[in-house]
Amino acid sequence: MERPPNLAAAIEAAAEALIGVLDTAGARHASSVSPTQLRVLSLISTRPGTNVNGLAELLNVVPSSASRLCDRLEATGLLRRVADPRDRREVHLMLTTSARTLLAELKQCRHQAVQTVLERMPARAQHELLLSLLAFSQAAQLSTAADSPSDARTA
Numbered sequence: 001m002e003r004p005p006n007l008a009a010a011i012e013a014a015a016e017a018l019i020g021v022l023d024t025a026g027a028r029h030a031s032s033v034s035p036t037q038l039r040v041l042s043l044i045s046t047r048p049g050t051n052v053n054g055l056a057e058l059l060n061v062v063p064s065s066a067s068r069l070c071d072r073l074e075a076t077g078l079l080r081r082v083a084d085p086r087d088r089r090e091v092h093l094m095l096t097t098s099a100r101t102l103l104a105e106l107k108q109c110r111h112q113a114v115q116t117v118l119e120r121m122p123a124r125a126q127h128e129l130l131l132s133l134l135a136f137s138q139a140a141q142l143s144t145a146a147d148s149p150s151d152a153r154t155a
Helices: 005-030 037-047 051-057 063-075 097-120 121-149
Strands: 080-081 091-095
Touching: 005 037, 005 051, 037 051, 037 080, 037 091, 051 063, 051 091, 063 080, 063 121, 080 121, 091 097
Parallel strands: none
Antiparallel strands: 080 091
């Protein structure tokens, strides 16, 4: 079976639609937290022990901007700065219980929004989508592995 010439465009359109569904669900649920603040919370949740400089690198912003974002999240009770017991000059960013709860609820809300869209699709189309997404993910992982620098060292 040949790939239609507009497959990449169809995937981009589907990705935009998915982002729209996720953003709408997120906006309804976490209206008091900006999308940037949610991104910060998500980044910290997947990278425990991150400091402000590390966060700035992940966000591609200057450390002072990352620090101000952290100030706002700390003021709302979603983030804590914790000194490293081995080196008190090192300060790690930690999510509070409220932040973890917010992220879990947001994930559930987004999941439900995607489920609602999937339920509008015929069962066969859902199954085909699942197989296609699994194949796409596998191909993307192979592509990422092939594009990473090798571990070979030169003198």
